[in-house]
Amino acid sequence: MVSTQSSNLITPFQTKLGSALTKNQISVLQINLGKRCNLACSHCHVEASPKRTEELSPEICEQLIKLIYNFPQIKIVDLTGGAPEMNYGFKPVVEAARNTGKQVIVRSNLTIYFEKGFEDIPEYCAKHQTRIVASLPCYLQDNVDKMRGAGVYDASIRAIQILNQLGYGKSSDLILDLVYNPPLPKSENFSLTPDQGKLEQDYKMFLQEHFDIQFNSLLTITNLPIGRTKLSLQRNQLYAPYLKFLDNNFNPNTIEGLMCRNELSVDYLGNVYDCDFNQMENLPAKLPSGEALTVAKFLEAGSLDLIEQVQTAPFCYGCTAGCGSSCGGALTINN
Numbered sequence: 530m531v532s533t534q535s536s537n538l539i540t541p542f543q544t545k546l547g548s549a550l551t552k553n554q555i556s557v558l559q560i561n562l563g564k565r566c567n568l569a570c571s572h573c574h575v576e577a578s579p580k581r582t583e584e585l586s587p588e589i590c591e592q593l594i595k596l597i598y599n600f601p602q603i604k605i606v607d608l609t610g611g612a613p614e615m616n617y618g619f620k621p622v623v624e625a626a627r628n629t630g631k632q633v634i635v636r637s638n639l640t641i642y643f644e645k646g647f648e649d650i651p652e653y654c655a656k657h658q659t660r661i662v663a664s665l666p667c668y669l670q671d672n673v674d675k676m677r678g679a680g681v682y683d684a685s686i687r688a689i690q691i692l693n694q695l696g697y698g699k700s701s702d703l704i705l706d707l708v709y710n711p712p713l714p715k716s717e718n719f720s721l722t723p724d725q726g727k728l729e730q731d732y733k734m735f736l737q738e739h740f741d742i743q744f745n746s747l748l749t750i751t752n753l754p755i756g757r758t759k760l761s762l763q764r765n766q767l768y769a770p771y772l773k774f775l776d777n778n779f780n781p782n783t784i785e786g787l788m789c790r791n792e793l794s795v796d797y798l799g800n801v802y803d804c805d806f807n808q809m810e811n812l813p814a815k816l817p818s819g820e821a822l823t824v825a826k827f828l829e830a831g832s833l834d835l836i837e838q839v840q841t842a843p844f845c846y847g848c849t850a851g852c853g854s855s856c857g858g859a860l861t862i863n864n
Contacts, residue, residue, distance in 0.1 A: 538769055538770075538772065538773045539773050539776040539846070540776055541843075542842065542845045549839075550787070550789070550838060550839040551790070551837065552790055552834075552837060552838065552839055553790045554602065555602060555603070555791060555792065556602060556605065556792070557603070557604070557606075557788070557791055557792035557793070558605070558792070558795070559609065559792050559793070559804075559805060560585075560607070560609070560613075560794075561797060561808060562584060562609070562611065562617070562619055562622075562797060563584025563615075563616035563617065564582075564584070564611045564797075565579075565581055565582065565583070565584055565611045565612065566611040566638065567579055567615065568638055568677060568678055568681065583797055584616040584618075584797050585617045585797045586797070586798075587617070588799075589618075589824065590617065590618035590622065592824045593618070593622060593625075593824060594621060595828060596824055597631065598629055599831075600833050601629070604631060605631060605632045606626035606631050606632070606633050607634040607636070607792075607856065608623070608633065608634065609636040609805060612638055612641045613635060613636060613637070614647055614650050615644075615647065623657055623659060627657045633659040633660065634659070634661075635654060635659045635662070636662045636664075636856075637662070637664070638663070639665070639684065640685060640688065643684055643687075651692055652695065655695040655696065658702050658703060660704040660705075660706070661692065661704070661705050661706070662748065663689070663706070663708065664685075664707075664708045664710070665707045665709070665732075666710040667709070668736055670683070672712065673685065675712075676710070689705070690741075692705055693705075693741075693743055698742075698743040698745055699743055704745050705743075706744065706747070707744050707747050707748070708747075708748045708749075708858075709732075709748070709750065710750055713758060713761045713762075714771060715767075716765075717767065717774075719770075719774040721751070721850060721851035722750070722851065722852070722854065723749065724852070725747060725748070725749040726862070728747055728749060729746065732747050733747075747858070748856075748859075749852075749854070750854050750855075750856075751775075751848070751850065751851075751854035753844050753847035753848070754771055754772060754775075755806055755809050755810050755844050756809055772843050772844070775847055775849075776843075779849050779850060782861045783848065783849045783853030783860040784849065786855065787839075787849070787853075787860070788804055788855040788856050788857065789803040789839045789848075790839060793814070793833065794814075795824055799824040800813055800823055801821075801826075802840075803839045803840055804839075806844060806845075807840055815836070815840060816836070817837050
Protein backbone atom coordinates (compact mmCIF):
# COMPACT_ATOMS: atom_id res chain seq x y z
CA MET A 530 0.00 0.00 0.00
CA VAL A 531 1.11 3.57 -0.64
CA SER A 532 1.82 5.54 2.51
CA THR A 533 -0.46 8.42 3.46
CA GLN A 534 2.43 10.78 2.82
CA SER A 535 3.01 9.56 -0.74
CA SER A 536 -0.73 9.51 -1.47
CA ASN A 537 -0.88 13.20 -0.54
CA LEU A 538 2.11 14.00 -2.72
CA ILE A 539 1.28 12.29 -6.01
CA THR A 540 -1.57 12.47 -8.48
CA PRO A 541 -3.59 9.23 -8.75
CA PHE A 542 -2.42 7.56 -11.96
CA GLN A 543 -5.89 7.28 -13.51
CA THR A 544 -6.50 10.97 -12.75
CA LYS A 545 -3.30 11.81 -14.62
CA LEU A 546 -4.54 9.82 -17.63
CA GLY A 547 -7.96 11.43 -17.52
CA SER A 548 -9.66 8.07 -18.13
CA ALA A 549 -9.25 4.37 -17.47
CA LEU A 550 -6.33 2.57 -19.12
CA THR A 551 -7.94 0.21 -21.61
CA LYS A 552 -6.79 -3.26 -22.59
CA ASN A 553 -6.00 -4.13 -26.21
CA GLN A 554 -6.11 -7.57 -27.83
CA ILE A 555 -3.80 -9.97 -26.02
CA SER A 556 -0.71 -11.04 -27.97
CA VAL A 557 1.85 -11.64 -25.18
CA LEU A 558 1.73 -14.31 -22.48
CA GLN A 559 4.26 -13.59 -19.75
CA ILE A 560 4.75 -16.37 -17.22
CA ASN A 561 6.57 -16.06 -13.91
CA LEU A 562 7.58 -19.67 -13.42
CA GLY A 563 8.55 -19.18 -9.77
CA LYS A 564 10.73 -17.40 -7.25
CA ARG A 565 13.61 -19.88 -7.18
CA CYS A 566 16.85 -18.18 -8.20
CA ASN A 567 20.57 -18.68 -7.67
CA LEU A 568 20.97 -14.94 -7.00
CA ALA A 569 19.37 -12.42 -4.61
CA CYS A 570 19.86 -9.10 -6.44
CA SER A 571 19.34 -5.90 -4.47
CA HIS A 572 16.95 -4.43 -7.06
CA CYS A 573 14.85 -7.57 -7.67
CA HIS A 574 11.17 -6.67 -7.74
CA VAL A 575 10.28 -10.38 -7.49
CA GLU A 576 12.33 -10.77 -4.27
CA ALA A 577 13.66 -14.04 -5.67
CA SER A 578 16.56 -15.90 -4.02
CA PRO A 579 18.10 -19.34 -3.48
CA LYS A 580 15.94 -19.65 -0.35
CA ARG A 581 12.64 -19.30 -2.20
CA THR A 582 10.85 -22.52 -3.15
CA GLU A 583 7.68 -21.28 -4.87
CA GLU A 584 7.36 -22.56 -8.42
CA LEU A 585 4.90 -23.70 -11.06
CA SER A 586 2.92 -26.88 -10.35
CA PRO A 587 2.31 -29.66 -12.91
CA GLU A 588 -1.41 -28.74 -12.97
CA ILE A 589 -0.82 -25.07 -13.79
CA CYS A 590 1.89 -26.03 -16.28
CA GLU A 591 -0.65 -28.17 -18.18
CA GLN A 592 -3.16 -25.30 -18.19
CA LEU A 593 -0.54 -22.94 -19.61
CA ILE A 594 0.45 -25.39 -22.32
CA LYS A 595 -3.23 -25.74 -23.26
CA LEU A 596 -3.52 -21.95 -23.39
CA ILE A 597 -0.50 -21.76 -25.70
CA TYR A 598 -1.94 -24.39 -28.05
CA ASN A 599 -5.50 -23.05 -28.00
CA PHE A 600 -4.82 -19.38 -28.81
CA PRO A 601 -2.88 -18.56 -32.00
CA GLN A 602 -3.24 -14.85 -31.17
CA ILE A 603 -0.43 -15.33 -28.63
CA LYS A 604 2.66 -14.32 -30.58
CA ILE A 605 5.17 -14.17 -27.70
CA VAL A 606 5.63 -16.36 -24.64
CA ASP A 607 7.82 -14.47 -22.17
CA LEU A 608 9.38 -16.55 -19.39
CA THR A 609 10.62 -14.94 -16.22
CA GLY A 610 11.19 -15.71 -12.55
CA GLY A 611 13.34 -15.96 -10.38
CA ALA A 612 15.65 -17.66 -12.75
CA PRO A 613 13.04 -19.15 -15.13
CA GLU A 614 15.45 -21.93 -16.13
CA MET A 615 15.47 -23.23 -12.51
CA ASN A 616 11.73 -23.54 -12.08
CA TYR A 617 9.38 -26.39 -12.95
CA GLY A 618 7.83 -26.23 -16.39
CA PHE A 619 10.57 -24.27 -18.14
CA LYS A 620 11.35 -26.75 -20.90
CA PRO A 621 7.78 -28.03 -21.49
CA VAL A 622 6.52 -24.45 -21.88
CA VAL A 623 9.40 -23.52 -24.20
CA GLU A 624 8.70 -26.52 -26.40
CA ALA A 625 4.93 -25.95 -26.50
CA ALA A 626 5.47 -22.35 -27.56
CA ARG A 627 8.05 -23.21 -30.23
CA ASN A 628 5.89 -26.09 -31.52
CA THR A 629 3.13 -23.56 -32.16
CA GLY A 630 5.41 -21.06 -33.90
CA LYS A 631 5.54 -18.50 -31.11
CA GLN A 632 8.57 -16.45 -30.14
CA VAL A 633 9.95 -17.41 -26.73
CA ILE A 634 11.72 -14.88 -24.54
CA VAL A 635 13.86 -16.21 -21.70
CA ARG A 636 14.78 -13.56 -19.12
CA SER A 637 18.07 -14.91 -17.84
CA ASN A 638 20.50 -13.80 -15.14
CA LEU A 639 23.24 -15.60 -17.18
CA THR A 640 24.99 -16.98 -14.08
CA ILE A 641 22.52 -19.87 -13.98
CA TYR A 642 24.57 -21.52 -16.75
CA PHE A 643 27.28 -22.36 -14.21
CA GLU A 644 25.00 -23.96 -11.64
CA LYS A 645 24.99 -27.75 -11.40
CA GLY A 646 22.26 -29.24 -13.55
CA PHE A 647 21.80 -26.19 -15.74
CA GLU A 648 24.97 -26.31 -17.83
CA ASP A 649 22.96 -27.37 -20.90
CA ILE A 650 20.73 -24.28 -20.92
CA PRO A 651 22.70 -22.23 -23.51
CA GLU A 652 22.67 -25.10 -26.02
CA TYR A 653 19.02 -25.82 -25.25
CA CYS A 654 18.04 -22.20 -25.86
CA ALA A 655 20.01 -22.11 -29.12
CA LYS A 656 18.38 -25.35 -30.30
CA HIS A 657 14.91 -23.88 -29.73
CA GLN A 658 15.91 -20.41 -30.98
CA THR A 659 14.70 -18.65 -27.86
CA ARG A 660 15.38 -14.95 -27.57
CA ILE A 661 17.51 -14.31 -24.49
CA VAL A 662 17.02 -11.10 -22.55
CA ALA A 663 19.88 -11.01 -20.08
CA SER A 664 20.48 -8.83 -17.06
CA LEU A 665 23.70 -6.81 -17.17
CA PRO A 666 22.85 -3.63 -15.26
CA CYS A 667 26.12 -1.95 -16.22
CA TYR A 668 29.09 -2.68 -18.49
CA LEU A 669 31.45 -2.00 -15.57
CA GLN A 670 32.27 -4.71 -13.02
CA ASP A 671 31.98 -2.70 -9.81
CA ASN A 672 28.43 -1.52 -10.50
CA VAL A 673 27.20 -5.00 -11.42
CA ASP A 674 28.74 -6.77 -8.44
CA LYS A 675 27.36 -4.16 -6.03
CA MET A 676 23.86 -4.69 -7.37
CA ARG A 677 23.89 -8.43 -8.00
CA GLY A 678 26.64 -9.93 -5.86
CA ALA A 679 30.39 -10.53 -5.94
CA GLY A 680 31.57 -12.45 -8.99
CA VAL A 681 28.36 -11.97 -10.97
CA TYR A 682 29.98 -9.68 -13.54
CA ASP A 683 32.74 -12.16 -14.44
CA ALA A 684 30.23 -15.01 -14.66
CA SER A 685 27.92 -12.91 -16.83
CA ILE A 686 30.75 -12.06 -19.24
CA ARG A 687 31.71 -15.73 -19.54
CA ALA A 688 28.05 -16.63 -20.15
CA ILE A 689 27.69 -14.06 -22.93
CA GLN A 690 30.86 -15.37 -24.55
CA ILE A 691 29.36 -18.86 -24.51
CA LEU A 692 26.19 -17.52 -26.13
CA ASN A 693 28.26 -15.70 -28.77
CA GLN A 694 30.05 -18.97 -29.57
CA LEU A 695 26.64 -20.57 -30.17
CA GLY A 696 25.70 -17.75 -32.54
CA TYR A 697 23.73 -15.50 -30.19
CA GLY A 698 24.15 -11.85 -31.09
CA LYS A 699 25.42 -12.87 -34.53
CA SER A 700 22.77 -15.04 -36.18
CA SER A 701 19.39 -13.49 -37.09
CA ASP A 702 17.69 -16.49 -35.44
CA LEU A 703 19.50 -16.14 -32.11
CA ILE A 704 18.70 -12.81 -30.49
CA LEU A 705 20.60 -11.68 -27.39
CA ASP A 706 19.49 -8.49 -25.67
CA LEU A 707 21.01 -7.02 -22.52
CA VAL A 708 19.14 -5.15 -19.78
CA TYR A 709 20.33 -2.02 -17.98
CA ASN A 710 18.97 -1.20 -14.52
CA PRO A 711 20.06 2.04 -12.81
CA PRO A 712 21.59 1.87 -9.32
CA LEU A 713 19.10 2.14 -6.46
CA PRO A 714 18.69 5.74 -5.26
CA LYS A 715 20.48 6.63 -2.02
CA SER A 716 19.42 10.28 -1.92
CA GLU A 717 16.77 12.55 -3.41
CA ASN A 718 19.09 13.32 -6.33
CA PHE A 719 16.99 11.09 -8.61
CA SER A 720 17.58 10.68 -12.32
CA LEU A 721 15.77 9.05 -15.23
CA THR A 722 17.31 6.13 -17.11
CA PRO A 723 19.91 7.27 -19.68
CA ASP A 724 19.13 7.55 -23.38
CA GLN A 725 18.76 3.93 -24.53
CA GLY A 726 20.36 4.37 -27.94
CA LYS A 727 23.44 6.17 -26.67
CA LEU A 728 23.93 3.79 -23.76
CA GLU A 729 23.62 0.83 -26.13
CA GLN A 730 26.54 2.19 -28.16
CA ASP A 731 28.60 2.61 -24.97
CA TYR A 732 27.85 -1.00 -23.96
CA LYS A 733 28.69 -2.34 -27.41
CA MET A 734 31.96 -0.41 -27.69
CA PHE A 735 33.19 -1.41 -24.22
CA LEU A 736 32.16 -5.07 -24.36
CA GLN A 737 33.54 -5.52 -27.88
CA GLU A 738 36.86 -3.88 -27.02
CA HIS A 739 37.43 -5.68 -23.71
CA PHE A 740 35.74 -9.06 -24.20
CA ASP A 741 35.01 -9.43 -27.94
CA ILE A 742 31.32 -9.62 -27.04
CA GLN A 743 28.42 -8.95 -29.40
CA PHE A 744 24.72 -8.52 -28.63
CA ASN A 745 21.65 -7.21 -30.43
CA SER A 746 19.98 -4.50 -28.35
CA LEU A 747 20.17 -2.86 -24.95
CA LEU A 748 16.93 -2.44 -23.01
CA THR A 749 16.83 0.28 -20.35
CA ILE A 750 14.42 -0.47 -17.51
CA THR A 751 13.45 1.88 -14.69
CA ASN A 752 13.58 0.59 -11.12
CA LEU A 753 9.91 0.53 -10.14
CA PRO A 754 9.20 1.18 -6.44
CA ILE A 755 8.15 -2.39 -5.68
CA GLY A 756 9.86 -5.47 -4.23
CA ARG A 757 13.40 -5.00 -2.94
CA THR A 758 13.61 -1.59 -4.63
CA LYS A 759 10.60 -0.47 -2.57
CA LEU A 760 12.16 -1.83 0.63
CA SER A 761 15.42 -0.01 -0.11
CA LEU A 762 13.59 3.25 -0.78
CA GLN A 763 11.62 2.89 2.44
CA ARG A 764 14.78 2.20 4.48
CA ASN A 765 16.26 5.42 3.11
CA GLN A 766 13.00 7.37 3.52
CA LEU A 767 12.90 7.90 -0.24
CA TYR A 768 9.75 6.02 -1.21
CA ALA A 769 7.36 9.01 -1.34
CA PRO A 770 9.91 11.40 -2.90
CA TYR A 771 10.78 8.84 -5.60
CA LEU A 772 7.11 8.35 -6.47
CA LYS A 773 6.69 12.12 -6.70
CA PHE A 774 9.78 12.32 -8.97
CA LEU A 775 8.26 9.72 -11.32
CA ASP A 776 4.92 11.53 -11.22
CA ASN A 777 6.59 14.83 -12.13
CA ASN A 778 8.27 13.18 -15.13
CA PHE A 779 5.14 11.51 -16.51
CA ASN A 780 5.21 11.32 -20.32
CA PRO A 781 1.81 10.81 -22.02
CA ASN A 782 3.56 9.58 -25.18
CA THR A 783 4.41 6.32 -23.37
CA ILE A 784 0.80 5.25 -22.89
CA GLU A 785 0.23 3.71 -26.31
CA GLY A 786 3.16 1.29 -25.93
CA LEU A 787 2.63 0.14 -22.35
CA MET A 788 3.20 -3.62 -22.12
CA CYS A 789 0.25 -4.10 -19.75
CA ARG A 790 -2.18 -3.27 -22.55
CA ASN A 791 -1.60 -6.36 -24.70
CA GLU A 792 -0.24 -8.95 -22.28
CA LEU A 793 -1.36 -11.36 -19.62
CA SER A 794 1.02 -11.94 -16.72
CA VAL A 795 0.60 -15.29 -14.98
CA ASP A 796 2.06 -16.33 -11.64
CA TYR A 797 3.12 -19.81 -10.56
CA LEU A 798 -0.34 -20.39 -9.03
CA GLY A 799 -2.16 -19.62 -12.28
CA ASN A 800 -3.46 -16.22 -11.20
CA VAL A 801 -3.56 -13.57 -13.95
CA TYR A 802 -2.41 -9.95 -13.81
CA ASP A 803 -2.07 -7.12 -16.31
CA CYS A 804 1.72 -7.04 -15.91
CA ASP A 805 4.58 -8.51 -13.91
CA PHE A 806 4.71 -5.45 -11.65
CA ASN A 807 1.03 -5.74 -10.73
CA GLN A 808 1.71 -9.41 -10.06
CA MET A 809 4.40 -8.57 -7.51
CA GLU A 810 2.11 -6.05 -5.82
CA ASN A 811 -0.79 -8.55 -5.78
CA LEU A 812 -3.04 -6.41 -7.99
CA PRO A 813 -4.93 -9.02 -10.06
CA ALA A 814 -6.49 -8.46 -13.47
CA LYS A 815 -10.26 -8.29 -13.24
CA LEU A 816 -13.40 -8.79 -15.26
CA PRO A 817 -15.75 -5.81 -15.56
CA SER A 818 -17.70 -7.45 -12.71
CA GLY A 819 -14.65 -7.13 -10.45
CA GLU A 820 -13.91 -10.87 -10.43
CA ALA A 821 -10.22 -11.79 -10.40
CA LEU A 822 -8.98 -14.00 -13.23
CA THR A 823 -7.06 -17.27 -13.50
CA VAL A 824 -5.72 -19.28 -16.43
CA ALA A 825 -8.53 -21.79 -15.87
CA LYS A 826 -11.16 -19.06 -16.36
CA PHE A 827 -9.65 -18.03 -19.71
CA LEU A 828 -9.68 -21.65 -20.85
CA GLU A 829 -13.29 -22.04 -19.74
CA ALA A 830 -14.33 -18.84 -21.52
CA GLY A 831 -12.49 -19.76 -24.73
CA SER A 832 -11.19 -16.20 -25.02
CA LEU A 833 -8.15 -14.23 -23.92
CA ASP A 834 -9.85 -10.86 -24.33
CA LEU A 835 -11.94 -10.72 -21.17
CA ILE A 836 -10.32 -7.67 -19.56
CA GLU A 837 -11.55 -4.19 -20.41
CA GLN A 838 -9.44 -2.05 -18.08
CA VAL A 839 -5.88 -2.35 -16.78
CA GLN A 840 -5.54 -2.16 -13.01
CA THR A 841 -3.32 0.82 -12.15
CA ALA A 842 -1.45 2.08 -9.09
CA PRO A 843 1.06 4.84 -8.23
CA PHE A 844 4.02 2.65 -9.23
CA CYS A 845 2.71 2.81 -12.83
CA TYR A 846 4.54 6.14 -13.03
CA GLY A 847 7.73 4.06 -13.23
CA CYS A 848 6.69 2.80 -16.69
CA THR A 849 5.56 6.23 -17.91
CA ALA A 850 8.30 8.57 -16.68
CA GLY A 851 10.75 10.06 -19.19
CA CYS A 852 11.17 7.78 -22.21
CA GLY A 853 9.10 5.12 -20.48
CA SER A 854 10.03 1.64 -19.37
CA SER A 855 8.78 -1.84 -20.19
CA CYS A 856 10.03 -5.39 -20.46
CA GLY A 857 11.09 -4.32 -23.95
CA GLY A 858 12.99 -1.25 -22.78
CA ALA A 859 12.24 2.41 -23.49
CA LEU A 860 8.86 3.28 -25.02
CA THR A 861 9.74 6.57 -26.73
CA ILE A 862 12.90 8.00 -28.26
CA ASN A 863 12.64 11.44 -26.68
CA ASN A 864 10.84 12.70 -23.58
